[in-house]
Amino acid sequence: MRIKEIVSSIEQLAPVSYQESYDNSGLIVGDYNKEVSGVLICLDVIETVVEEAISKGVNLIIAHHPIVFKGLKRFNGNNYVERTLMLAIKNDIAIYAAHTNIDSVRGGVSERICDLIGLKNKKILSPVKDDLKKLVSFVPAEHADKVKEALFSAGAGSIGNYDSCSFSAEGTGSFKAGENTNPFVGEKGKIHFENEHRIETIFPKHLKGKVIGALLDSHPYEEVAYDIYPIENSNFEAGFGMIGDLEISENSVDFLKRIKKIFRSGCVRHTKIIKKELKKVAVCGGSGSFLLQKALSAKADIFITGDFKYHEFFDAEGKIIIADIGHYESEQFTRDIFYEIVTKKFPNFAVHISEINSNPINYL
Structure with missing residues (x-):
């Protein structure tokens, strides 16, 4: 098995062409023709994840977040990015990332959130244009x-x-x-x-x-x-966020408690409960505040995502409930998507989900 075969299985679902201009999805470290001894799947590549790959004897890490976003001029080990890359290169471990490309496809991050919540009639919230x-x-x-x-x-x-x-x-x-x-x-x-x-x-x-x-x-x-x-x-099969319906309406507070449990959130930051019952739910994995107007236009009762800033909560303007469940929390199940893709295509191959919790945010 070679890296390019593993990568191809992921990019059949999430072509790199769907990544945003600022993104850096793809093979960040390694050779596409290198034979793979095993795969470790994670959300973030940090030093402890590379150490875990070494201990498990695997030489390919598949991550959601790219370890490199900006150009690097030095490799002196002065920050976690440099140290992580140096450790991976020294141990001949390849690093691949699928980020905004797997955020913006059917079967990707936002649809996994919908499925976990139990939404029906799912549609892309912001379809891709010019595609x-x-x-x-x-x-x-x-x-x-x-x-x-x-x-x-x-x-x-x-x-x-x-x-x-x-x-x-x-x-x-x-x-x-x-x-x-x-x-x-x-x-x-x-x-x-x-x-x-x-x-x-x-x-x-x-x-x-x-x-x-x-x-x-x-x-x-x-x-x-x-x-x-x-x-x-517009291509309604690709784009950011999704919207769907609960099978039966739910009490708003009960629903918030349910998603907190599903996503194991330390807390759910939300706007005022303006509706007693919820039916139409919009979601976006990761930082989704840019989709608030789309959620409003789609007449969603609630918008679930992560990374809302203080002043952005005011933009709900009493028309929708915003529920911020956390960035890591909303994307953690991306690992399961990668695992399912690779193991379905290569059922007899060594694939591990990282045991490292890379969430940098903690709650008291």
Whole structure:
């Protein structure tokens, strides 16, 4: 097993292209072609986690938070970042992180929060924009189904809970093959007219290479004509935060006590209880205050996240309950997501969840 195989299994769910511009997801330390002796999964890479990896005999750490966010000019061991990296490099331990990319996909951090709470009718709270592309190609009629199947297998044609979505229209294509060609139909030097299907389908931009590869491999023509258009539709399968409904309404105070227990929070900081009963719940793992207006627009009764600042609580303006359960607390189950991905793909491989509690915040 090589690092690139483990990484690929994670990035099938959470492509690195979905990370934010400030982020540093990906392989931070190590060689993609290095053989893996075992995996240690954690939320934060700190010195004690690297020591744990050494003691367990594993050489790949998968973390949610990247240990490196800014450029490092020195490795003198003057802070925990330098010391952690030095220890990992000295012991040939690779470090991989999936951060905002796994925050912003279905099956990622926010959906795990929804599932733990028991929400139904789940939707992305702030869908990704400028992510979808439209592919148009022209295929001989008798080969149209084969090409569409290849495109769908590559990930094209998914809209919400529907897949294999496309549009076809019949028409006549024309071309004249040159001397240095080997035309599938027609003759060199003569204009040929062919009954073709215009096939249209969509795909998220991170799948562009895979989708175009599938088109070229399945298309019978020597030279394949195709167009790719940017489209302005939001991708409702990716984005930050989620919103859903409780199966039955719950008393607000009882609900707050329940989430405190589920997420093992030292405390839940919240705004005034303005509603006796709750039904619609918005969530975001980590620092989610930037989504408050989205939660308000979606008419959520409560917004659960972490890292709300003092003055940001005023922005609820008596219209929604804000519940800050803590950054670590809201993201701790990300480790389970990584564990499930890797063990499902590689069931006979040594995968460990770190026993280190890396939460830097303590409560009296």
